[in-house]
Amino acid sequence: MKIDLTCPVELWHYALPTRQYPVCHLQLFNLTEQTVTSLQVVFACYDAQGALMSRQVERIQAQQGLGRSAFEVTAAIDGGEQAEGLDFSIEKVWFEDGTVWRHTAGNVSEYTSNALPAGRRLDVLRYLAGADALGYPSDQGAVWMCVCGRPNSAREDTCRRCGRLKRDVFTSFNEAAVETVIFEHENAMEEKARRERAEAQRVAEQREAEALKKRNHRRKITMIVTGSVTALVLTFGVYFHGIPFYHYYTASRQLDNGVYTAARAGFESLAARQGRYSLRIKLDFIGLDIDLLDMRLYYSSEDLAKECTYRQARDTMNTGTITALKTSGDTTTLDSAAKETVSINLSPISTYVSEQVPLFVVGERDMSEWDAFLEEIRSMGNIDAVIEVYNAGQQVPSSDTRNWMEF
Numbered sequence: 001m002k003i004d005l006t007c008p009v010e011l012w013h014y015a016l017p018t019r020q021y022p023v024c025h026l027q028l029f030n031l032t033e034q035t036v037t038s039l040q041v042v043f044a045c046y047d048a049q050g051a052l053m054s055r056q057v058e059r060i061q062a063q064q065g066l067g068r069s070a071f072e073v074t075a076a077i078d079g080g081e082q083a084e085g086l087d088f089s090i091e092k093v094w095f096e097d098g099t100v101w102r103h104t105a106g107n108v109s110e111y112t113s114n115a116l117p118a119g120r121r122l123d124v125l126r127y128l129a130g131a132d133a134l135g136y137p138s139d140q141g142a143v144w145m146c147v148c149g150r151p152n153s154a155r156e157d158t159c160r161r162c163g164r165l166k167r168d169v170f171t172s173f174n175e176a177a178v179e180t181v182i183f184e185h186e187n188a189m190e191e192k193a194r195r196e197r198a199e200a201q202r203v204a205e206q207r208e209a210e211a212l213k214k215r216n217h218r219r220k221i222t223m224i225v226t227g228s229v230t231a232l233v234l235t236f237g238v239y240f241h242g243i244p245f246y247h248y249y250t251a252s253r254q255l256d257n258g259v260y261t262a263a264r265a266g267f268e269s270l271a272a273r274q275g276r277y278s279l280r281i282k283l284d285f286i287g288l289d290i291d292l293l294d295m296r297l298y299y300s301s302e303d304l305a306k307e308c309t310y311r312q313a314r315d316t317m318n319t320g321t322i323t324a325l326k327t328s329g330d331t332t333t334l335d336s337a338a339k340e341t342v343s344i345n346l347s348p349i350s351t352y353v354s355e356q357v358p359l360f361v362v363g364e365r366d367m368s369e370w371d372a373f374l375e376e377i378r379s380m381g382n383i384d385a386v387i388e389v390y391n392a393g394q395q396v397p398s399s400d401t402r403n404w405m406e407f
Helices: 120-129 166-172 175-256 260-272 296-319 321-331 336-362 367-380 383-393
Strands: 009-015 024-030 036-046 052-065 070-075 085-095 100-102 143-145 151-153 280-283 288-291
Touching (some): 009 085, 024 036, 024 052, 036 070, 175 260, 296 367, 336 367, 336 383
Antiparallel strands (some): 024 070, 036 052, 036 085, 143 151, 280 288
């Protein structure tokens, strides 16, 4: 690329004419402190093969070409709509104070653009140097390229476009400086990422610890509740089922062993519990209707209590005092006084017993009256005198000794 470094105006951008916009649009920059009023420029149009199509010289009036600022101009170019390329050069520049700059033939310098492609390095360069940065500064012999993309004469210490000092540009905005910033930025980002990962791991571990604590707490509560419910169920089962069953079993054993009074008391106690407690569960959709506290043994206990009384009466009749005394009287020889004592006391008792016992057997008299029946018998005669007669005479054999007071 070629440039006249003495030209006070430089081209930044241009747009070729189109059918919709049939003029050439130019964006220029005034490098001086004076106001530009007009320019004389040369347009050279080229086709797709690079052949010259036309060359046109135009003087263009500048609007608001203030010093150290960008301004725009337009120009109509013959055949510009068909052109594929454009070569633009400034021949003269008129200033507001009447001075004119003129291009001198041969006063052209060649340079290579330092513009960087869009990307991370250009972003970092603009972060360091500013938004106008285009590329790394470079020394190209007769010219040096500023970070803003302006070629400057090697004799100049300040960029004509941006005003940056050459020393500062090459010191602060070179490629090594950019790479250092990128390296430091990458390290900073890596360190930041490491800290974020560590923080994320810490937070995750903290959350996991809290979740574990909550799980343990829930598990502990569950165990306590489960244990409490289990203990409650066991207590419920023992109190409402286990203890009654044990009493029922004990009373049954007592009944089998002939301990009728204790057995009857046990069965009567169980029978009294019938209907005292109730815990009904009713589920119509499955036809369930039960009482968890209602057991069959309560109902059977009432009948077994009566069975105890009946067996006690039966055994008393079979082995009791009256039968023993009657048997002894039939097998023992007594004197007349003894026989009279036995006859006076036993005759009315034997008659009464033979009448009343069948009534107990057939159920006409309730077994609850048995104790009263025994008292009635005792009041009808002096049983103790009869027992004394037989015991005094030692008429009853030792192998058939009975507990007469059991009556």
